[in-house]
Amino acid sequence: MNRDQMLERALSRRNPWDVVVIGGGATGVGVAVDAASRGYEVLLVEQHDFGKGTSSRSTKLVHGGVRYLQQGNLGLVREALKERGLLRQNAPHLVRDLAFIVPAYAWWESPFYGFGLKIYNLLSGRHKFGPTRRRSKEATLRHVPTLKADGLRGGVVYYDGQFDDARLLINLVQTAVEQGATVLNYVQVVGLSKDAKGVVNGVELLDHDSGARSGDPAPAPVRVAARVVVNATGAFCDGVRRLADPSASSTITPSQGIHLVFDRSFLPGDSAVVVPRTPDGRLMFAIPWHGHTLVGTTDVPVAEASLEPVATEAEIDFVLETAGRYLQKPPTRADVLSVFAGIRPLIKAGTGKRTAALSRDHAIHVDGSSLLTISGGKWTTYRHMAEECVDRAAKLARLEARPCVTRTLHVHGYHAHAAEFGPLAVYGADAPAIQELSGSEPRLSTPLHADLPYIGAEVVWAVRFEMARTVEDVLARRTRALFSNARAAMAMAPRVAELMARELGRDAAWKERQVAAFTELARGYVIQ
Numbered sequence: 001m002n003r004d005q006m007l008e009r010a011l012s013r014r015n016p017w018d019v020v021v022i023g024g025g026a027t028g029v030g031v032a033v034d035a036a037s038r039g040y041e042v043l044l045v046e047q048h049d050f051g052k053g054t055s056s057r058s059t060k061l062v063h064g065g066v067r068y069l070q071q072g073n074l075g076l077v078r079e080a081l082k083e084r085g086l087l088r089q090n091a092p093h094l095v096r097d098l099a100f101i102v103p104a105y106a107w108w109e110s111p112f113y114g115f116g117l118k119i120y121n122l123l124s125g126r127h128k129f130g131p132t133r134r135r136s137k138e139a140t141l142r143h144v145p146t147l148k149a150d151g152l153r154g155g156v157v158y159y160d161g162q163f164d165d166a167r168l169l170i171n172l173v174q175t176a177v178e179q180g181a182t183v184l185n186y187v188q189v190v191g192l193s194k195d196a197k198g199v200v201n202g203v204e205l206l207d208h209d210s211g212a213r214s215g216d217p218a219p220a221p222v223r224v225a226a227r228v229v230v231n232a233t234g235a236f237c238d239g240v241r242r243l244a245d246p247s248a249s250s251t252i253t254p255s256q257g258i259h260l261v262f263d264r265s266f267l268p269g270d271s272a273v274v275v276p277r278t279p280d281g282r283l284m285f286a287i288p289w290h291g292h293t294l295v296g297t298t299d300v301p302v303a304e305a306s307l308e309p310v311a312t313e314a315e316i317d318f319v320l321e322t323a324g325r326y327l328q329k330p331p332t333r334a335d336v337l338s339v340f341a342g343i344r345p346l347i348k349a350g351t352g353k354r355t356a357a358l359s360r361d362h363a364i365h366v367d368g369s370s371l372l373t374i375s376g377g378k379w380t381t382y383r384h385m386a387e388e389c390v391d392r393a394a395k396l397a398r399l400e401a402r403p404c405v406t407r408t409l410h411v412h413g414y415h416a417h418a419a420e421f422g423p424l425a426v427y428g429a430d431a432p433a434i435q436e437l438s439g440s441e442p443r444l445s446t447p448l449h450a451d452l453p454y455i456g457a458e459v460v461w462a463v464r465f466e467m468a469r470t471v472e473d474v475l476a477r478r479t480r481a482l483f484s485n486a487r488a489a490m491a492m493a494p495r496v497a498e499l500m501a502r503e504l505g506r507d508a509a510w511k512e513r514q515v516a517a518f519t520e521l522a523r524g525y526v527i528q
């Protein structure tokens with residue numbers, strides 16, 4: 001994961017890459033892991049940091065999707081439940097079983113949801129998590145003592161998976177590299193080249209990192225040749241398609257979802273709460289996550305994708321109001337530690353306005369120029385999506401057919417008992433090395449903020465082994481400080497900049513620019 005070496009490898013190569021992947025989210029990185037582990041020569045480029053897009057902004061559930069069951073999409077549910085099982089098997093350090101409580105306030109809710117969730121469990125076949133059971137009022141309150149007791153009749157408990165999306169993404173990037181892929185963050189595709197027949201045969205790359213070091217503009221784009229180009233740019237995919245064909249029509253309807261993060265007192269136990277039907281026809285989750293309470297989400301159409309989508313006042317009110325209906329102590333704006341938004345790349349269907357009703361299936365689309373676009377889907381199904389995509393890409397580029405091996409491929413960091421590493425559990429097998437690093441220097445072992453568990457050694461680790469280039473990379477995605485507590489993250493920024501500057505050999509001006517840029521960004525995660 002040395003960026004300079006990766007850049008050199010990408011730019012010095014004379015032969016075409018077998019596969020160039022555009023986009024460093026779950027979809028693109030999944031494709032890179034799949035293609036590299038089949039033995040193809042792969043280059044992946046991400047315009048910002050890995051996971052900057054939607055893939056760090058999810059609800060953090062590895063799930064079949066109870067809502068898709070409500071919609072009758074049994075195929076998607078069954079596929080996702082199978083992938084849920086494979087992900088827990090291949091990345092047990094990051095995926096854990098979580099009990100979900102559906103509280104019942106009306107007489108019919110317990111039998112109705114109990115029946116549906118039993119089917120959900122049955123659909124998981126041999127990839128079962130825990131059993132679905134109906135619970136009395138007392139047992140429901142034992143799971144979630146902060147639920148409104150007034151009018152509560154009981155509840156249903158079922159099990160699904162929970163993970164840390166950005167950490168899984170970084171571990172998948174590392175897996176891709178271990179399988180031989182070349183990966184670059186801060187490299188944007190700004191053009192696509194074509195042969196005489198109009199077939200896409202390369203990409204034009206712009207390296208934003210070189211300019212950012214000095215504050216100078218980025219150097220001129222460089223062309224790299226490819227046998228097949230995979231466009232995995234999520235909500236941005238139509239823009240990339242238009243680099244090949246300016247008249248390409250849209251295939252994506254972008255839809256925004258937000259989350260609010262509170263302290264642990266709102267959900268002190270180990271169980272999550274699900275509201276099975278909100279007024280906009282969705283499910284709302286309240287989930288214990290990294291010592292905090294994560295609540296969301298919404299589903300609102302937006303005109304276009306952005307790397308930093310902003311939660312609207314209406315969305316914030318909606319989440320607060322819905323949570324307030326079910327929790328004894330209704331959360332207020334003052335309780336919000338962080339607010340973040342993400343954009344779903346939903347597959348377009350007709351002209352309807354309700355994005356909540358649009359399918360969460362994925363789609364693979366080949367344009368007249370042979371540019372292959374993969375979009376839609378869910379984090380949970382990234383592996384299956386990648387398998388289908390690489391099968392298709394290999395045929396398109398006439399690569400030698402090779403079987404997919406990711407069903408049993410361990411994700412970097414694989415460790416069956418990572419909980420023993422305490423706050424470093426998300427690093428799995430890497431945790432002992434980080435512990436050793438933290439013991440090497442006193443300032444690497446002290447917490448960077450009293451309210452969060454992160455230590456200096458994680459910053460150094462992120463720079464040395466996880467390609468972190470900016471303070472934001474460390475505070476938003478290598479650690480989850482920004483998503484847990486935005487004010488605390490702002491307070492951590494100067495120390496993080498200091499540690500990073502030492503590792504990367506940057507000067508005082510760089511540190512100042514980094515802290516200023518991060519502070520500006522983090523203000524968007526605070527409710528004023």
Ligand SMILES: Cc1cc2nc3c(=O)[nH]c(=O)nc-3n(C[C@H](O)[C@H](O)[C@H](O)COP(=O)(O)OP(=O)(O)OC[C@H]3O[C@@H](n4cnc5c(N)ncnc54)[C@H](O)[C@@H]3O)c2cc1C
Binds near residue numbers: 027057
């Ligand atoms: C609110 C919300 C909650 C969700 N919750 C869940 C959940 O709990 N469980 C679940 O399974 N799924 C969930 N999802 C869905 C899941 O997060 C997405 O399906 C998934 O993250 C999409 O990944 P992606 O790689 O396609 O897109 P992205 O993560 O957005 O990645 C695309 C990347 O392409 C890059 N890019 C764009 N243009 C270029 C270019 N020209 N050159 C180079 N790079 C470029 C972008 O910078 C971006 O990083 C949720 C989605 C949302 C919005």
